[in-house]
Amino acid sequence: MKGNLIRTTLALLVTASTVKAQSISVAGLPLYDKAALQSKEDWLLATTARKSAIYRTPEGYMALSNGLITRTFTLTPNGATIGLDNLVTNEALVRAVSPEAVLWINGHEIKAGGLTGQPIGNYLLPKWVPDMKADPLSLKLRSYTTAPIKARFEWNRRTAWSPQQLPWPPKGMEVTFTYQADATIMSSLSSDISRKVLFTDNFLSLSPKWDIIKGAASQHASFQNEGKAGEMQTAANSVLFAEQPLSPETKVIICKLNSGTDESNGYGAGIALQFPDGKSSKFHLAPGAKRFRVFHDSKSANFEGYDPGKSYFLRILFLPGRMACSVSEDGKTYTTLTELPVTSQPTHVRIGKTDPQGGRSERGEAGTKGRSKIEAVLILGAPEAVQQDLQFLSGLTVKVHYEIYDGIPLLSKWVSVTNNSKEQIIINNIKSEQLAVTEAESAVEHKQRWEMPPILAESDFAFGSMSSNAAQNACVDWQTDPSYTTQVNYNLKTPTVLVCMPKTGMGQEVATGASTESARIWELIFDSYDRERRGLSQKKLYRTIAPWVTENPIIMHVSSAADEPVKSAIDQSAEVGFEMVIMTFGSGFNIEDTTQQNLQRMKQLKQYAASKGVALGGYSLLASRSINKENDVVMPEGMKPAFGNSPCLQSEWAQSYFRKLYNFYEKTGQDLLEHDGSYPGDVCASTTHPGHRDLEDSRWKQYKTIQQFYQWCRGKGIYLNIPDWYFLSGGTKVAMGYRETNWSLPREQQEIIERQNIYDGTWEKTPSMGWMFVPLVQYHGGGAAATIEPLKEHLPHYEQRLANLFGAGVQACYRGPRLYDAPETKVLVKKWVDFYKKYRRVLDGDLIHLRRPDGRDYDGILHVDPQGKDKGLIMLYNPLTEPITRNIEVDLYYTGLKNQASIMGENGAAKKVTLKGTKLNLQVTIPANSQQWFVLRQ
Structure with missing residues (x-):
């Protein structure tokens, strides 16, 4: 009866082989001196990055710091985070001690690290820590190791597409804490x-x-x-x-x-x-x-x-x-x-x-x-007796990994588990982060929208959206803390605990002698509530931990995959300086055609493109379709697939599909994949699919399948256009953010909306992280009024689109059979390609928002690159039908320029200007339905 009714969730077993307690010393580490470490230079402008290192504090704790942030740990009587400090703002963010990780294995809840006995949850004083106790329910810290950061996976970079050759792996330090069971656990808990x-x-x-x-x-x-x-x-x-x-x-x-x-x-x-x-x-x-x-x-x-x-x-x-x-x-x-x-x-x-x-x-x-x-x-x-199904605990090793990065207030954390027991175990789930953080605001009553603590949390277990915030919903969460009974909120609903844990579980089998890892979380500590600065910080995060996002090739979408249209598109691209041709949706390109004839033809087209200096690849649809009853996801009652239909990525069909993808690139050597309808996170309750057991492991295993494929692509140098937030798993570009049916609107309306989409999309994305779209031929309707073909008949509009996009450093999918149809069209396209390539580094840099497009007055953006020759590039657009003259004050702070600068306009003449600190007063006349640009140098 009792075995059928309930099984333990907190039971832990210790056998004679359990590791005995030992002392962990920090004596050999350099002394932590907060005042000496604090950087006086703005890290977003710094020419040299402050190095990361591990220190000992005067109290004998361990501090992981880079001069911008410090995470502090106590190592005795158990491992625990006792501090997370923003050295820029002098803020202490941790208010209470939590477990370093929580795992569910074979149905049992197991904590790693943590302390008990904190007198109050509002704040944490270092003097309280010596009186706190090791949680008897937790695994105990055994040792730690340090090392430089290692690459998460291989990246074969394409240097021609990225003017900034950022380091991979990123510079910084990793510290790994090892946890195992000790003899006190059995006396505290059992099954x-x-x-x-x-x-x-x-x-x-x-x-x-x-x-x-x-x-x-x-x-x-x-x-x-x-x-x-x-x-x-x-x-x-x-x-x-x-x-x-x-x-x-x-x-x-x-x-x-x-x-x-x-x-x-x-x-x-x-x-x-x-x-x-x-x-x-x-x-x-x-x-x-x-x-x-x-x-x-x-x-x-x-x-x-x-x-x-x-x-x-x-x-x-x-x-x-x-x-x-x-x-x-x-x-x-x-x-x-x-x-x-x-x-x-x-x-x-x-x-x-x-x-x-x-x-x-x-x-x-x-x-x-x-x-x-x-x-x-x-x-x-x-x-009364020991549970045999807990024998795995004596062979369990849990490692909690931290990375801190040079020059950016950023940490990463994840958990790895090794099973040295005699039997396979199932890891139901891993909570790799549970951080009790000081609240950003106090509200007595319920709120629909809370001000959140100044931490941006990103995970590589992300999908289902083209925006960072929504994509993180599967794993990252801000939760309430009911044990925090002294908070202001009457119902204890203030979001104060940062959690990283797959919300539908993992269900991962780990064989004897094998290891597995949790999802990773990155924690970026904001030093301001200013939206622009926070956006710049987020974009610096992605350049640091996913530097492939800086690859920004100029793309054409050819509308037919037949040999002659593709070769013609390659020829035109090479003539005007485009760098990539994608055989687009509806073109006839079929990556699932495994016939020798198709593979040979695609290889020959790739070789032809390479001879012209152009990359080649095509489009494939994954999840947004139905295969059949046997291979589609089986959704739990009341749930539907994200796209209405979807195959399960662990079904027999999907296993064959991914084999075809690997084989296609191995055999043809093509350069890119536009992967539409990428896996959005659907679960699957099937018990007959060969790649997963049931509902519990379905999402984790489906995601790992697509993540491993994308990471393999990175190692092969295969560029990835994916309309989903897969950057941390190898994705290179996502849609900047637009409504596809808007490309059926009249051309003049598309111009303003396009600039609005770019302006809005670049708050959290660099220009290189998002693509736009140009309907050279009809797309979603609209007829002749919406499309540009014949190109030579719509040169003013075509130029405006080119100026919008290349002026923003944003590449578009120019979809049609050709890029030009007359000598004057070719000259126009090449003019703007040359402009982009001349100023590529600064155009691919950070984008500062000056004025959002509204069709009523000028709109503008400022590109900045404080480490480059071109420190800034101002793009100003006039949507009106008459010329306008404006006095515009532009703050050049993020260019690094101060007091004086050199400014050069389209006429090529440079002049010195005096700045008011970092402020530039710019008087400019912008022609009707046109633009002006200015380059800023030291």
Whole structure:
């Protein structure tokens, strides 16, 4: 009975082979001197990056710092983060100690590192740390190692497409902490299955050990409605429960229940405890609010994730000085909602509907009558025997890795697990970060939108969006902290905990002797609330950890994949300086055609393109289609695929599809892939697909399949256009952000919208990270008024599009059969290609936003490159039908120029100008429906 009812979530096993405790010294590290390390130069303008290093603090802690940020660790009595400081703003961001990682293995929750005993959660003082204790539920720190940062995967860079040859791997330092089980864990916890059973009741009939207590509104109700023991049909705000004394041996109480049609909140069914001092606690379902609720020590807290249509196991575990409240849907894998301090053992337990405090009073209106059900109760004592399925723990090694990068306030973190036990293990999930951070604001009442702490968190487990923020939803989250009971928010809902954990789990099998890794998180510490500066910081992050995003080839989308049109497009591209031809969607290109004839033809076209100095590749659609019932994703009830249809990437069809992709590039040597409908994160409940077991491992394994392919492409130098945020897994470019049907609007409207899309898209993307679109032929309708062909008949519009795009450093998909159709068209295209290539480095640099396009007045952008010869390039556009003259003040701070500069316009004449500090007063006349540009130098 007890084995079927529940399995432990916190049980850990220690055998004779467990590593013994040892002292970990930081004596050999240089002394940390915060004042000496703090950089006086703006890191966004710095010519040399401040180096990363590992130090010892005067208190004997370890500090990982680069002069911009410092993460501080205590190594005894266990490993734990005790500080994250922004040295630029002198802010301390960590307010409380958390585990260094949390893992779920074979259904068991296992912590690595962490301390207990912090007196308050609002802030963390170094003097408190020596009095804090190692969490007995956690693996213990054994050792640490340091090394330079290693490349996550190989990158075969294309130097011609990127004027800045950024380092790979990035410069910086890695420190790795190793955690293993120790002998104290067994004395703290063991398996529920191995515990002594003190009482069990599956409510097939009502046990005589229960005393049934009814409130006034429940006098005509019964605890066994219609003969069903444990079923309660009574008013929402009424009392009806079963009570019995608790043995002093009690260590665990588990109750399985279903709220049914009950609409209670505080009166919802659950577990209530009575203590010797007359106080009570209650852990229960609140179906009216769709929450789990805990009342303890005169305070209540609510927890999300509750579905009124499901049965839940509520579990209370008594630990030294506290009790842990956990919840599970299956009675196997539990989620701990909160841990609460207790000073004595409870004397009685109440199961059912009590008042909100666990008592028997009734207040106010009775409410709507509903029916709820207690399905089972299990009361357990101390362990009697050791669980055999926990033998893996003695062979488990968990490593927590940190990287800190030179010259940028950026950290990375991930967890690796090695299984040296005798059996395969399943890693259900890994929480690689749980960082308790100081709140960015305090609000007493509920808020729809919170001001978040100054940390940008990015993970490589990201998909399902063309924007960073939305793509991170699968893994990165800002969560509330119910244990932080001294926060201002009345309902304890302030988002103060940064978490990195795949929300649908991993389900990763790890064989004996094998290892695996978690998702990675990068944490960028902002030093300002200014939107421009934050955007520049984010773009610096991507240039640092994904430098392939700086590759920015000039692209044509040829509309036919037949030999002659492709060769003609290659010839024209070579003539005007375009660098890449993509056989576009609808062109007839078929990467899944594995015939020798197709592979040979594609190889010959590649060779022809290479002879002209042009890269060649094509388009393939992945997830946004249906294959058949056997190979499509099987979605859980109530869910649909992100694109309406999708194959499972672990199905037989998908395995064949990826083999075809690898084979195509191996055999043809082509240079790029435009991968549309990339994997958006669909889960799959199939149990017959060859690549995954069931729902639990479906998303993780599908993602790893596409991630590994993209990383292989990086190693081969294959350029990747992917309309999804796959940059940290090897993606090179995403859509800048546009609505495809807008390219069917009249041409003159497209001009303004195009500049708006670029202006908006470059807040978080560099110009090289996003593509735009130019419909040389009709696309999504619009007819002749929307398209540019015949090109020579629309030269003013064609030039404006070229000026918009090359002037922004943004490459577009010029989609059609040709780039020019007359000598004058060719001259026009080459003029703007030459402009871009002449000023490529600064145009590919950071973009400062001057004035957003609105069609009413000028709009403008400023490119900056403080380390380049060309420090800045100003692009100003006039959308009006008459010339305009304007005095425009431009702040040149991010160019690095101050007091004086040289400015050169389109006429090529340079002149010196005096700046007011970093401010340039520019008087400019912009012709009608045209633009002006200016280059700035020292």
